[in-house]
Amino acid sequence: MSLFQSLLIFLSFVAIKDVSPYYTDNYFVDKINDLRRTYAKKYNVPNMHRLMWSEDLVNILDRLDWSVAWPEARITWRYTALKFYETSQIETDVIDFLKKTPEEKSKTIKTDAKSSMKGMELFNPLQRFIGCYPKREGNSSFPVCLVGTEGSFTMFDTTGQSTGIPGSECHKRYKNEGGLCVPNNEDEESYYGHLEDIIESVNQIREDYSREFNVPNMHQLVRDIFSTARNNFFQIWSDDLLKNLQNMNRDNGFKGACVTWRYVHIDTSNKGSIKKELSSTFFEKSDVEKRSFVSINSHKTLESLEFLNPLQKFIACSRNSNTRFICLLGTEGKFTMFDYSHKSSETPGSNCHKRYRNDSGICVAIKPEEESYFGRQSDFMSDINEIRRRYAKEYRVSNMHALTWSNELAEVLDPLDTTGVRAKAKETWRYGALNTYDNTIYHIKADVTRFFEMNRTAKNDHIVKTLSDKDTMDRLEFLNPLQKTIACGRKEEEGVTYIICLLGPEGNFTIFDTSFQSQLAAGSKCHKGYYNEDGLCIMQIPTQVPIIDYRKMAEEERNKALTEEPEPEPILENHGNEISLGYLLVFLLAKLFFNI
Numbered sequence: 247m248s249l250f251q252s253l254l255i256f257l258s259f260v261a262i263k264d265v266s267p268y269y270t271d272n273y274f275v276d277k278i279n280d281l282r283r284t285y286a287k288k289y290n291v292p293n294m295h296r297l298m299w300s301e302d303l304v305n306i307l308d309r310l311d312w313s314v315a316w317p318e319a320r321i322t323w324r325y326t327a328l329k330f331y332e333t334s335q336i337e338t339d340v341i342d343f344l345k346k347t348p349e350e351k352s353k354t355i356k357t358d359a360k361s362s363m364k365g366m367e368l369f370n371p372l373q374r375f376i377g378c379y380p381k382r383e384g385n386s387s388f389p390v391c392l393v394g395t396e397g398s399f400t401m402f403d404t405t406g407q408s409t410g411i412p413g414s415e416c417h418k419r420y421k422n423e424g425g426l427c428v429p430n431n432e433d434e435e436s437y438y439g440h441l442e443d444i445i446e447s448v449n450q451i452r453e454d455y456s457r458e459f460n461v462p463n464m465h466q467l468v469r470d471i472f473s474t475a476r477n478n479f480f481q482i483w484s485d486d487l488l489k490n491l492q493n494m495n496r497d498n499g500f501k502g503a504c505v506t507w508r509y510v511h512i513d514t515s516n517k518g519s520i521k522k523e524l525s526s527t528f529f530e531k532s533d534v535e536k537r538s539f540v541s542i543n544s545h546k547t548l549e550s551l552e553f554l555n556p557l558q559k560f561i562a563c564s565r566n567s568n569t570r571f572i573c574l575l576g577t578e579g580k581f582t583m584f585d586y587s588h589k590s591s592e593t594p595g596s597n598c599h600k601r602y603r604n605d606s607g608i609c610v611a612i613k614p615e616e617e618s619y620f621g622r623q624s625d626f627m628s629d630i631n632e633i634r635r636r637y638a639k640e641y642r643v644s645n646m647h648a649l650t651w652s653n654e655l656a657e658v659l660d661p662l663d664t665t666g667v668r669a670k671a672k673e674t675w676r677y678g679a680l681n682t683y684d685n686t687i688y689h690i691k692a693d694v695t696r697f698f699e700m701n702r703t704a705k706n707d708h709i710v711k712t713l714s715d716k717d718t719m720d721r722l723e724f725l726n727p728l729q730k731t732i733a734c735g736r737k738e739e740e741g742v743t744y745i746i747c748l749l750g751p752e753g754n755f756t757i758f759d760t761s762f763q764s765q766l767a768a769g770s771k772c773h774k775g776y777y778n779e780d781g782l783c784i785m786q787i788p789t790q791v792p793i794i795d796y797r798k799m800a801e802e803e804r805n806k807a808l809t810e811e812p813e814p815e816p817i818l819e820n821h822g823n824e825i826s827l828g829y830l831l832v833f834l835l836a837k838l839f840f841n842i
């Protein structure tokens with residue numbers, strides 16, 4: 247007789263007690279846990295876990311229809327139907343089971359574990375979560391309980407021969423408490439998994455795929471330092487969107503996405519399940535389907551495939567009650583996929599980002615404590631000057647100055663909020679905003695390219711309009727050739743943290759001639775106190791006199807060369823000069839340091 251039939255018969259004889267729809271009374275679960283502890287001690291079960299009430303399981307159960315089959319069962323949860331929220335029936339079930347001979351026991355498991363082991367489901371030592379909810383059959387209702395996260399039925403050693411120590415083989419993050427395994431921190435454990443487990447699984451998967459597909463640049467994902475971005479995101483997400491998650495246009499919720507981070511939903515920390523999802527959504531598809539999947543979804547989320555973007559380095563996950571985990575991955579806003587054709591002959595871990603090294607085929611940070619989603623200010627400084635030099639050369643900007651970090655500007659910025667920045671700007675400094683210090687070159691370039699592609703009229707219109715609308719030309723501020731100093735800091739606005747940079751000393755906006763009409767040489771009109779270094783005006787470092795003399799000489803040489811043959815300006819940079827100047831500097835520095 248099936249469970250269902252027996253229940254029907256049972257129901258026809260017994261008047262069913264009314265069960266409250268939201269049964270969260272601990273009493274019932276406590277009694278089950280008492281029973282679990284009793285049997286753990288009696289049978290020396292080393293891994294009997296305390297069952298924790300799970301609203302996630304309740305929600306799953308709530309959506310299920312009792313009158314149809316549940317193919318979802320027995321993957322990450324199992325179920326049992328009860329008569330009441332009482333343990334007497336469960337106790338009877340376990341006593342009956344234990345009375346059986348070993349042959350009868352295995353026969354029962356073999357036949358019933360395919361559906362439900364009735365009360366015995368509550369004695370599976372590995373289950374850690376329970377959620378019960380009434381199901382309706384005709385006019386009566388009865389409680390059904392789901393237990394997770396195990397999909398298969400496991401029974402402890404019922405022979406009485408076990409010599410295990412109760413509570414000695416607990417799940418990680420669980421400890422022995424009187425023979426039962428209990429979580430160290432109940433708040434962090436959930437049916438949907440633990441953050442740590444998700445990240446661990448995802449990193450293992452990244453490592454597996456890196457080796458399987460010979461990915462040269464797969465980076466390990468690191469948690470935590472991403473927290474500011476995470477807070478920004480989850481604040482927006484939870485406050486504005488959670489309320490009507492059902493009805494909302496999903497994409498609105500992620501409008502900050504795809505710039506310096508991307509996102510993915512996940513409801514399991516199980517490596518196998520994540521891999522299964524990757525196979526079914528991507529790897530098992532045809533090449534055409536794969537390509538179209540990526541092109542259709544890359545502006546929002548490619549779901550689990552996001553976990554395989556080799557260039558991501560940071561991860562943050564969070565969940566609100568009733569929803570799956572959402573993980574943010576940074577600092578890439580653009581989706582990148584490795585070569586999955588199985589034709590790559592690269593060596594895993596051979597193309598790590600700087601400050602990352604190969605460890606078992608995956609790139610790990612050499613000094614993780616120095617890496618963060620917001621990036622490093624020192625990288626930013628060299629990036630920002632690199633992009634200024636690049637534009638100076640491309641557009642022959644004669645007066646593009648290198649930016650140096652200014653503690654004075656930093657002091658100005660420090661006490662200001664974004665409103666303050668706006669109010670005080672445009673006198674001796676202007677400001678621009680960035681999302682992170684990371685990938686500055688890429689982001690500035692992406693933002694200014696549209697401007698550079700406009701015709702002269704459109705450019706002027708754009709400048710006039712933007713300046714009348716607001717106080718900043720956004721990323722173009724970083725290309726103002728006359729600015730010489732910079733200082734940046736994190737500022738929050740409407741729950742989102744940006745990097746706000748003050749740039750001085752110019753209070754007016756200037757952009758170089760972007761029409762390709764310039765006949766000047768990059769770095770040929772540096773302000774006083776600056777010298778040309780490969781197209782960029784660099785501040786002279788006040789050092790000993792001979793060095794300045796040499797520099798002046800080099801500069802004069804250069805200027806002389808320029809005046810002697812003013813046209814045509816060489817298209818290619820004069821590497822000869824650059825190298826000799828470089829050697830000169832190295833020589834002088836060596837002289838300075840080693841006294842040779």
Ligand SMILES: *[C@@H]1O[C@H](CO)[C@@H](O)[C@H](O)[C@H]1NC(C)=O
Nearest residue numbers: 257258261383384385386387
């Ligand atoms: C179920 O309840 C309805 C109304 O409460 C009643 O009319 C009906 O007879 C009941 N059915 C059974 C099988 O008890």
Ligand SMILES: *[C@@H]1O[C@H](CO)[C@@H](O)[C@H](O)[C@H]1NC(C)=O
Nearest residue numbers: 593594595596604605606607
């Ligand atoms: C990275 O480590 C893996 C495993 O240790 C090794 O097979 C691979 O050759 C290494 N890659 C490089 C570039 O050294």
Ligand SMILES: *[C@@H]1O[C@H](CO)[C@@H](O)[C@H](O)[C@H]1NC(C)=O
Nearest residue numbers: 699700701702703704705707
């Ligand atoms: C410049 O671009 C704008 C907008 O793209 C266009 O409307 C305008 O006709 C262009 N002007 C010239 C002179 O090409």
Ligand SMILES: *[C@@H]1O[C@H](CO)[C@@H](O)[C@H](O)[C@H]1NC(C)=O
Nearest residue numbers: 672673674751752753754755
């Ligand atoms: C900005 O430009 C205006 C004229 O366009 C000039 O009067 C003003 O002095 C300039 N301000 C600064 C700070 O250079």
